[in-house]
Amino acid sequence: MTKSSPKIGVYGFTGCAGDQLMILNCEDQLVDLFGATEIRSFVMAKSDNHEGELDVAFVEGSISTDHQLERLKDIRARAKVLVAIGTCACWGGPQAMKLGEGGWEERYKKVYGNAKITAATAMEAQPIDAFVKVDLYISGCPIDKGEFLSAASKLVAGRHPYLYKFPVCTECRWKENPCMLYEGRFCAGPLTKAGCGAVCPTLGLPCVGCWGPTDDLNVGAEYRLLREKGYDPDEIIKKIRKFGGSGVADLVKDLEKKEGEK
Amino acid sequence: MRALNVENLARVEGHGGITVTLDGKKVKSVHMDIHEGPRLIEQLVKGMTPQDDANVVPRICAICTLSHKFAALRGLEKALDITVPEKVTMTRELMMLGENVESNSLHTMLLALPDFLGYPSAIAMLSDYGDDVKRALRLKKFGNHVMEVTAGRIVHGENPIIGGFGRYPTKKALDEMKRKAHELLPDALRVVELFGGIEYPEYPSAETLFMSVNAPRKEYGYYGDTILVSNGKEVSADDYKKLTNERVVAHSFAKRSLYADKPFTVGAVARMVNMGKRLDGQAADLFKEHFDERWMKNPLLNNLAQAIEMLWSIEHLPEKTDMVASLDDPKVEEPRRQTGSGTGAVEAPRGVLYHHYEIKDGLVDVADIITPTAQNLDDIEVHMKLCAERMLGEGKSDDEVRLGLEMVARAYDPCISCATHLVTLKRL
Numbered sequence: 125m126t127k128s129s130p131k132i133g134v135y136g137f138t139g140c141a142g143d144q145l146m147i148l149n150c151e152d153q154l155v156d157l158f159g160a161t162e163i164r165s166f167v168m169a170k171s172d173n174h175e176g177e178l179d180v181a182f183v184e185g186s187i188s189t190d191h192q193l194e195r196l197k198d199i200r201a202r203a204k205v206l207v208a209i210g211t212c213a214c215w216g217g218p219q220a221m222k223l224g225e226g227g228w229e230e231r232y233k234k235v236y237g238n239a240k241i242t243a244a245t246a247m248e249a250q251p252i253d254a255f256v257k258v259d260l261y262i263s264g265c266p267i268d269k270g271e272f273l274s275a276a277s278k279l280v281a282g283r284h285p286y287l288y289k290f291p292v293c294t295e296c297r298w299k300e301n302p303c304m305l306y307e308g309r310f311c312a313g314p315l316t317k318a319g320c321g322a323v324c325p326t327l328g329l330p331c332v333g334c335w336g337p338t339d340d341l342n343v344g345a346e347y348r349l350l351r352e353k354g355y356d357p358d359e360i361i362k363k364i365r366k367f368g369g370s371g372v373a374d375l376v377k378d379l380e381k382k383e384g385e386k
Numbered sequence: 387m388r389a390l391n392v393e394n395l396a397r398v399e400g401h402g403g404i405t406v407t408l409d410g411k412k413v414k415s416v417h418m419d420i421h422e423g424p425r426l427i428e429q430l431v432k433g434m435t436p437q438d439d440a441n442v443v444p445r446i447c448a449i450c451t452l453s454h455k456f457a458a459l460r461g462l463e464k465a466l467d468i469t470v471p472e473k474v475t476m477t478r479e480l481m482m483l484g485e486n487v488e489s490n491s492l493h494t495m496l497l498a499l500p501d502f503l504g505y506p507s508a509i510a511m512l513s514d515y516g517d518d519v520k521r522a523l524r525l526k527k528f529g530n531h532v533m534e535v536t537a538g539r540i541v542h543g544e545n546p547i548i549g550g551f552g553r554y555p556t557k558k559a560l561d562e563m564k565r566k567a568h569e570l571l572p573d574a575l576r577v578v579e580l581f582g583g584i585e586y587p588e589y590p591s592a593e594t595l596f597m598s599v600n601a602p603r604k605e606y607g608y609y610g611d612t613i614l615v616s617n618g619k620e621v622s623a624d625d626y627k628k629l630t631n632e633r634v635v636a637h638s639f640a641k642r643s644l645y646a647d648k649p650f651t652v653g654a655v656a657r658m659v660n661m662g663k664r665l666d667g668q669a670a671d672l673f674k675e676h677f678d679e680r681w682m683k684n685p686l687l688n689n690l691a692q693a694i695e696m697l698w699s700i701e702h703l704p705e706k707t708d709m710v711a712s713l714d715d716p717k718v719e720e721p722r723r724q725t726g727s728g729t730g731a732v733e734a735p736r737g738v739l740y741h742h743y744e745i746k747d748g749l750v751d752v753a754d755i756i757t758p759t760a761q762n763l764d765d766i767e768v769h770m771k772l773c774a775e776r777m778l779g780e781g782k783s784d785d786e787v788r789l790g791l792e793m794v795a796r797a798y799d800p801c802i803s804c805a806t807h808l809v810t811l812k813r814l
Contacts, residue, residue, distance in 0.1 A: 136401065138423035142448025142541045148492070149540055151527040158509045167401070170507030171500070188423030218442050219425035231429040236634055246424050266448060266541045324544050327552035332441045332544060362434060366442060 130179040130280040134166040135199055137185030137192045138249055139217055142266035143210035144168045144184055150269050157273075161280055178203040180279050183252055186212040186219055186369075189244035193255055200256040205279060208251070208258045209272070211265040215336040216369030219249035224373040251370050262287065263317050265334035265367060271319050288318040291338040292331055296322035304330050308353045310363060315341045315372070333363070337371030343379055357383065390774075392788050402800065404791050406774050413778065416771040418763055418795060428753040436462045436721075436743070437548050439750050443741070446755065447801055448541045449492070452485040452533060453734035454755075455546050456609065457741035462548055464728025465745045466721035473713035474550045477536055480706045481546065482608040482732070483699040484532025487525060489735035490654070490696040493799045494577060495522030498689050501793045502584050518580065521573045525696070528570055532703070535559045549719035560707040567703035574697040578672050581693040590773035590794045591683040594765055595648060596656035597629065597738055599731050606657070606664040606698060608733040614660040615645070616682075623731035626740045630756050642764050643756070649764035652737025653798060654691035655681055669698035685769050685797045692735070692799070724748040734758050736799040759800045770794050 136144050148169060150157065165173040181203035187193050200206055208214045216223055222231075228248040252258060262275055275285035288294075293313045296303070299322050304311040312333030313325065324331050343364060350360045361380070364372055392404040401422050407414040427446055431439045440462060444454040456478055463470065495518065496508040505511045508519050530540045535555045537543025545552045555563075596616040601607030613621045613629055621629055630643040643650075658673065659681065665673050672694050681687045727744040737758025744752035770791050777787045 138425060140445050140448040140451070142445075142451070145448045145541060148496075149526075149530055151523040151530075154523065155509075155512065163509075169496075170509060172506040172510075186423075188425065192423055218430065218445050219427065221430055228426075231426045232424070234429055235424070235426055241634065241636055244423070249423065249425060265445065269540075320539075323539055324552070327538050327545050329538075329544055329547065329552040332438075334441075334542065334544075358433075359435065363438060366434075366438060 129160065129162040131164050131177060132161045132166075132280070133164050133175075133178045133181045133199065133203065134168070135181060135183045135195075136168060137183070137196065137213070137252070138188040138219060139185035139210060139212035140266075141168060141184070143182075143213075143264070146266045146269055146272060147182075150273060153273055157276070176202065180205045180207060180276075182207050182209050182276075183213050184210045186216045186249035186251055187247075187255060188219065188249040189246050191244040196252055196256055205259045206256065207260045207262060207275075207279070208253065209262045209264075209267050211263055211334060211336040211367055211369070212249075213252050214261045214263045215367070215371045216249055216251040217265070218367060220251065220369035220373075221365045221367070223248065223250065223370055224377060254370065260285065260287075263336045264319055265336070268319050268321070289339045290318050291341070292316045292318045292320065292322050292335065294318055295320070296325050296331075298322075299326050301325045305349065305353070310350060310353075310355060310360075312346075312363060312366075314346050315343065315364060315368070333367045335367075337368055341371075341375070343372060343375040344382075347379055390784055390787060392792055402795075404770065404788075404795060406770075406787070406791065408778075411778055413771055413774045416767050416774055416791070418766050418770070418800075428755055431750050431753050434750050435748065436466060436745060436750060439743070439753065440548060441544060443753070443755065444542055446757070449489055449801055450485070450734040450736065450739065451542050452481050452537055452546075453608075453732050453739050454741070455537070455543075456482060457730040457732045457734075457739045457755075458743075459546060459548060460609065460730025460732065461728045461741040461743045462730070462745070463719075464730065465726045465743045466548070466728075467723045467726060468549050468719045468721055470550060470719055471713075471716040473554070473710065473716055474719075476706060476709045476713065477551055477554060478546065479607070480703070480710055481533060481536035483703050483706060484529050484536060486529070486608065486699040486735055487696055488529025488533060489799075490692040490699075491522050491525035491529060491577070493735070494581060494689055494692050494696070495519070496526070497799075498793075498796055499580070501789065501796065518576070521576060525570060525573055525577070525700075528566055531566070532563060535563060547718065548721075550716060551718075554715045555710065557711050560711045564704045564707045567700055567707075570700055571697075574700045575668065578690075578693045578697055581690040582672070582676050584690070586680065586684055586686040586690075587790070588680075588684060589776045589790055590685055590769040591680070592769060592772050593683055594768070595645060595650040596659040596682075597645070597650055597652050597761075598657040598660040599623070599733050599738060601661060601664070601733075604664060606661050606666075610731060613731065613738065615650075616656070616659050623729045623740065626729055626731065626742065626756060630740070630761060632756065632760070641760050643761040644764060649768050650761065651685065651765045651798075652758045652761050653688055654695045654735070655685070655688040656737060657695065657733060658691045665694075665698055667698065667701040669694050669701055672697065685765075685794055688797045688799065721748075727752075734801075736801050737761060757801070759798070762798045762800065766795055766798050766800070
């Protein structure tokens with residue numbers, strides 16, 4: 125390690141730690157990755173963590189307490205580049221599936237009753253860009269090793285990574301899978317960002333949407349298509365929202381409004 | 387009064403800390419603080435289809451993702467009155483062996499071992515223990531490979547579904563897996579050798595109770611319909627609430643469990659206490675060689691238990707791949723009812739995990755998930771308190787006490803994302 129090694133921090137908030145785990149899962153590259161950079165902070169992986177200026181901060185997870193929000197702001201202030209890793213950091217994740225719908229307080233009460241928890245003040249989970257500027261989004265549930273490594277190696281070299289902007293359907297065509305929507309199966313592919321390699325359709329299973337919303341998504345078209353296939357409106361909305369978080373909250377609201385007017 | 391804190395507990399999954407409150411030399415309290423934020427997953431899956439639930443709930447935790455998937459499938463299939471064919475059962479057993487190897491190798495070698503050898507991380511061990519770190523990475527990679535082939539992906543694989551699998555592993559993939567398992571046997575043996583040779587400090591020792599599933603066919607294993615308690619009792623998994631009695635405490639978003647008003651331990655050491663006699667192969671020989679009174683008291687021995695268990699998993703992988711390969715691919719089993727309830731109990735690497743569901747007209751009405759770390763938290767605090775008292779009594783420095791407590795907490799292989807979960811509770 126030299127003085128000029130890029131300074132990296134890896135942080136996690138509310139989620140499953142799967143994106144940090146995927147970094148640790150880069151078994152063949154881990155030694156090189158730790159060698160080529162100065163990992164200043166990675167609490168899940170090591171004890172000697174030093175907070176300070178960072179070239180790149182990778183942040184996993186959504187924000188669901190006041191303490192986390194403070195820490196996130198501190199990381200942002202110290203980092204030249206802040207990268208959201210994983211669907212939770214990018215869109216809020218499954219815990220943000222009811223974002224904008226209300227009812228969080230009642231759900232919280234059903235879980236914790238009236239018990240006084242002094243650990244921190246909780247709030248409905250939101251993606252990190254609800255609070256700070258995010259420079260790059262690497263989505264995924266969890267992130268893909270290949271996509272992460274290619275982005276990380278470009279970032280530490282001071283270059284801009286290229287990430288897919290199209291839906292997973294493109295990857296599904298590359299795999300020459302038959303389209304499940306033609307068969308009338310509920311596939312979230314058209315709304316979902318590429319990056320996983322269309323793993324579920326390749327196993328004969330419909331996409332569940334875990335990579336989060338793709339760029340320029342058309343929620344209305346998917347909704348109408350699935351209505352034509354005979355799906356219940358409530359089930360469609362629930363499935364679209366399952367991993368969509370902040371990326372679909374407003375779109376779904378507009379859609380529900382339009383459907384209500386019909 | 388003063389406090390001795392470990393602000394951020396490193397080398398564990400999720401975010402936690404430890405607070406020790408001292409009155410002179412006397413330890414007033416030891417708290418394991420959970421900084422992880424709440425998600426309210428059990429409330430969010432309400433109204434979902436069972437399969438949607440099975441897609442979402444493994445996201446509670448990345449490290450035990452397949453345990454969550456398997457527990458959910460077991461609970462949901464019972465609720466929907468689905469019995470799966472043998473090939474499904476065998477493929478699920480195979481995926482659980484993979485998760486066990488991945489998680490146990492990560493925890494023992496990369497997260498826990500640095501403490502015993504005096505390093506801040508496995509990366510820092512590279513220059514002196516390079517071969518062992520690489521060995522750990524090989525084992526971990528293999529565990530991941532087994533999960534990828536069976537579950538479709540390393541983390542959050544969607545291939546296991548209600549009633550079966552999307553696609554079964556090919557004969558070629560299974561043969562390759564079998565070959566690799568044979569190849570890695572010396573690595574797994576070396577891990578046991580390392581952890582068998584450690585002098586475990588006695589500071590945290592105290593008697594406790596152990597709970598694990600009673601695995602089927604009187605074999606060692608990672609799921610079951612009844613729960614064994616080390617006091618000789620056996621309880622149906624459907625009665626999990628009697629075993630876990632969850633409650634809320636002020637210092638964390640994770641709930642706590644007591645059995646008969648006493649804390650208890652789940653995890654590899656509990657499985658060994660309750661089912662160690664069922665081990666076979668070299669794992670059985672090494673278990674006989676190392677198992678003694680200390681295991682019943684000292685949580686640090688969980689590390690050795692995980693090492694022996696990982697060896698057992700590697701030893702059993704080849705025959706499991708043969709079994710999966712020998713059976714024809716069945717079609718996916720459909721629900722035989724749309725209303726019902728069921729509880730699935732499985733052994734996540736860190737202990738018993740329960741998923742209980744009530745399904746009404748084809749949709750999830752109630753979901754109750756009790757994770758192993760939530761069950762262990764009370765016992766972690768008991769053993770940490772003793773450890774702090776004894777170390778301070780011997781005049782150890784604050785830094786030594788801090789490390790001692792971290793080692794106790796880490797020995798349970800806590801999964802803090804999992805523990806911060808929540809359940810519909812009786813009002814206080």
